[in-house]
Amino acid sequence: MRLIQMFQESPTQALIYILSIFLAMCIGLSFHECAHAWTAYKLGDPTAKNMGRMTLDPLKHIDLLGMLCFVLFGIGWAKPVMIGSRNLKNFRRDDVLISLAGPVTNLLLSFVFYGIYFFLQPALMFRAPVVLYILATIYSVNISLAIFNVLPIPPLDGFHVVTSLFVRKSYKVVEFLQRYGYWILLILLFTGVLGYILTPVVNWFTSLYYSFFSLFV
Template sequence: MLRMHFDIIDTLYSLPGIAIGLTLHEYCHALAAYKLGDGTAKADGRLTFDPIKHIDPIGFLFIVIAGFGWAKPVSFDPRNLAHPRRDRVIIALAGPLSNLALGIVSLFIVKLFSLAGIHISSLPLFAVYRTVFYVILYTATINLGLFIFNILPIPPLDGSHVFFSGMNLSKEKEARFMQWGTFALFALIAAERATGIDFIPIGAFVNKVVSLVL
C-alpha cells in the first residue's frame, strides 16, 4: 500500500523519514488540539518533538517491514472545544497536512540537487551527498504516502474523523464503526501482502508524482 520491497540499504535510508514523519504528525495533532482549547495532549506530554513520546515501537517496526504502521494516538476531550465538530476536523487534518508539508519541502530540496548539477548515481554508495540525497528523497516519498494514507475515510485513520464529524452518530455506533473499520483495514493490507495486488496503490502513485517532479 505505502511501500514496495525495500532492501537493507533502502530501509536505513527510510528510518529518519519515518521517525520524523510520525513525530511531526502526532505533534501537530497535539498542537491543534491545544490551540483549540484542549490541554489533554499537553498534560499527556505529547506537545513535544521528542519521538519517544509519539512513536509506538510495534507500529514503527510494522511500517519499516510491512509498509504500514502507527504511532501513539493523541487524545483530546471534545468537551473542551468551542466548536466540537469543526475542531475535530481541524485536529484530524493537522497530522496528515504536516506530512504533506514535509513531503513537499523534502521534494523541493531533492530537486535542488539536480538543479545544482549533483549526479547522485555517479557517487560512491556511502558518499555523504548520496546518503543525504536518499534520506531526503525517502523522507519525501514516505511523508507524501503518509498524507494520502491517513486521509482515507477508513476508521481509525484521520480521514474517518472528518467523515464522522458530518454525521450525527452516537458514541456507541461510532465505536463500532471504528472497530470494524480497523478490522477491514488490516484485512485489506493482509490481502495485499498475500496476493501481491496493490488494492490502494499509494506507493505507485507517490513514486509517479516524484518521478514527474524530478
C-alpha cells in the same frame, strides 16, 4: 516478503532501506502527531500538551505495531493523540481541523524534502547517492502518511473527519468501522491493496512537485 528478499540479494541495501524508513518514520510521525497536539492546544484543548505529546520527540509518539508495519510494509501509524472534547468550543469543526492538521503537515514536509532532493540531486547523484535515497524515502513516506491517514478507517484521521461531518447519517457504518477498523487496516496491508492505493498517489504528487520545482531551474 520484500525485506527478506532484499537481505538475500544485498544486505547493505536492506540495512539502508530499514534505516531510511526508520528515519522517515521518526520525522513524519513526530511532525504529524505534534501537529495534532499543537492544533488542539490552539483550539483550547491542552490534553495532548499535558501528556507530553506536543513535541517532536519520536519516542513520545511511536507505536510498536505501527513501527513494525512501517519497516515491513513501508506504512504504519503512531499512538493516537488524545483529545478532550469538553475543552473544544465547536467539537465537530475543531475535530476536523485537528484531524487534518497531521496529514497537511506530512504533505508540507514531503514538499520541503522533495525540494531539497531536487536541488541536491545534480551534486549528489554520483558522490552520495545514499543521501538522495534517504531524502527520496522521507518525502515519499510523508506523502504516503498523508494519504494513508485520510482514509475513513479508525483509528486514522479520515475517520474522525467523516464521523464529525456525517455521523448522524451513517451510524451503523461508523459502528462497524469502529469495531473492525484495525482488522481492515491489517488486511489492506497484508494483501497489498494499500500499496495499489498509495503508489499512484505518491507518483502523482512527485510529478506535481517536479513540475513546480522545475520552474526554478
